[in-house]
Amino acid sequence: MLGIIGAMETEVSGIISELEGITTKEVAGMTFNKGILNGKEVVVVKCGIGKVNAGVCVQILVDCFNVDAVINTGVAGSLSNEIDILDIVISDRVVQHDMNVTALGYRQGQIPGNEKHYWEADEKLKGMAVTAANEVSKSKVTFADTDCDMANFKIHIGGVATGDLFVNDAKTKDKIVSEFDSVCAEMEGGAIAQVCDLNNIPFLIIRAISDKADGSSHMDYREFEEKAAKNSIKLIHAFVNEL
Numbered sequence: 280m281l282g283i284i285g286a287m288e289t290e291v292s293g294i295i296s297e298l299e300g301i302t303t304k305e306v307a308g309m310t311f312n313k314g315i316l317n318g319k320e321v322v323v324v325k326c327g328i329g330k331v332n333a334g335v336c337v338q339i340l341v342d343c344f345n346v347d348a349v350i351n352t353g354v355a356g357s358l359s360n361e362i363d364i365l366d367i368v369i370s371d372r373v374v375q376h377d378m379n380v381t382a383l384g385y386r387q388g389q390i391p392g393n394e395k396h397y398w399e400a401d402e403k404l405k406g407m408a409v410t411a412a413n414e415v416s417k418s419k420v421t422f423a424d425t426d427c428d429m430a431n432f433k434i435h436i437g438g439v440a441t442g443d444l445f446v447n448d449a450k451t452k453d454k455i456v457s458e459f460d461s462v463c464a465e466m467e468g469g470a471i472a473q474v475c476d477l478n479n480i481p482f483l484i485i486r487a488i489s490d491k492a493d494g495s496s497h498m499d500y501r502e503f504e505e506k507a508a509k510n511s512i513k514l515i516h517a518f519v520n521e522l
Contacts, residue, residue: 280320280321280322280344280345280346280347281319281320281321281322281346281347281348281349281350281519281522282321282322282324282337282340282344282346282348282349282350283321283322283323283324283349283350283351283352283515284324284326284333284336284337284340284349284350284351284352284467284471285323285324285325285326285351285352285353285508286325286326286327286328286329286332286333286353286466286467287325287328287353287508288325289504289505289508289509290325290352290353290354290508290511290512291323291324291325291352291512293508293509293512294316294321294323294352294512294515294516295312295323297316297317297516298312298313298314298315298316298321298323299314299315299316300314300315301313301314302314304343306339306343307335307336307339308327309324309325309326309327309332309335309336309339310324310325311323311324311339311340311343311344312324313344316516316519317516317519317520319519319522321519322340322344322346324336324340326467328466328467329443329466329467330375330441330442330443330466330467330469330470331470332467333351333466333467333468333470333471333474334470334471334473334474336471337349337470337471337474337475337478337480338474338478341474341478341480346480347480347481348401348404348480348481348482348483349471349475349480349481349482349483350404350482350483350484350485350515350518351467351468351471351482351483351484351485351486352485352486352511352512352514352515353465353467353486353487353508353511354465354486354487354488354489354504354507354508354511355368355439355463355464355465355486355487355488355489356445356446356447356452356463356464356465356488356489356490356491356492357462357463357488357490357491357492358440358446358452358455358456358461358462358463358464358492359435359437359456359462359463361435362433362435362462362463362488363432363433363488364488364489364490364491364503364507365432365487365488365503365506365507365510366432366433366434366435366487366488367412367432367433367434367435367485367486367487367488367510367511367514368435368436368437368439368462368463368484368485368486368487368488369400369405369408369409369412369434369435369436369483369484369485370400370405370436370437370438370439370468370483370484370485370486371399371400371405371436371437371438372397372398372399372400372438372439373397373398373400373438373439373440373441373468373469373471373472373484374388374396374397374398374438374439374440374441374459374461374469375388375390375441375442375469375470375473376388376440376441376442376455376458376459376461376464376469377441377442377443377444378390387458387459388458388459390473395476397438397459398469398472398473398475398476398482400472400482400483400484401481401482401483403481404481404482404483405436405483407518407521407522408483408485408514408518408521409434409436410521411514411517411518411520411521412434412514412517413434414517415513415514415517432510435462437461437462437463438459438460438461438462439461439462439463439464439465439468439469439484439486440455440459440461440463440464440465440469441464441465441466441467441468441469441470441472442464442466442469443466444466445466446464446492447490447492447493448493449493452464452492452493463486463488463492464492465484465486468484468486471484472484485511485514485515485518486511487507487508487509487510487511487514488503488507489503489504489507489508490503
C-alpha cells in the first residue's frame with residue numbers, strides 16, 4: 280500500500296476526491312483516507328505544516344496502515360535560477376537544513392547519532408516518477424474537472440532542503456544552496472525521509488514550485504500555491520499508474 284502525504288488541503292484534496300471505496304480513520308488529529316486510486320490501494324493524508332507533523336504522520340502510516348512506501352506531494356520554493364514557478368522537482372536526496380549541531384563537530388544537517396546528513400530517495404520510485412513525468416509532459420491531461428497543460432513547465436531532479444522555516448530572503452536561500460546544493464526548499468520532506476529511513480520504508484518527495492524563495496516569495500506563494508499544488512497532484516495521479 281502506498282502512503283501519500285501533503286501538508287495542506289490544496290495538496291491532497293484533488294487526490295482524495297478521486298478515491299474509490301474510501302474509508303477514513305482519525306489519528307492524532309489527522310484524517311487518513313484509504314481507498315483505490317487508479318486501481319491501486321493508497322492512503323492519502325493531510326499532515327499539517329512542519330517537520331513534527333510530517334514525522335508523526337509517517338509513523339502512523341507505518342503502524343496503522345502498514346504502508347510499503349511513502350510519497351510526499353506539495354509545493355516548494357525554488358533555490359535555483361534554472362527552476363521556475365510551476366516547475367516540478369523530483370527528489371534524489373533530502374536534507375534538514377535547519378539541523379545545526381556544528382558546535383559539537385557535526386556537519387550542518389547531520390543529526391547526532393546518525394552518520395547521515397541527508398537521505399537518498401528510493402531509486403525505483405524516482406525512476407517511476409520520471410517515467411510518469413515524461414508521459415504527462417507530452418500532452419494535455421485531465422483529472423476530475425481540472426485540465427493541466429504539462430508541457431508548460433519542466434521536470435527537475437535534485438536535492439530537497441527541509442526546515443521549519445519559510446525561506447523568503449536571498450541570504451538564507453544562498454546559505455542553503457552553498458551548504459547543501461539543494462534545488463528547492465520546503466518544510467516536511469526531510470522529516471518524512473528520516474522516519475521512512477528509521478522504518479526501512481522507501482520514500483520520494485515530489486514538489487511543484489510556488490515561489491522563488493527570495494524577497495518576493497510571500498507574494499508569489501499566495502498567487503501560485505494552488506496552481507503549483509495542482510501540478511504536483513497531476514504527477515501523483517500519473518505516478519500511481521506506474522505502480
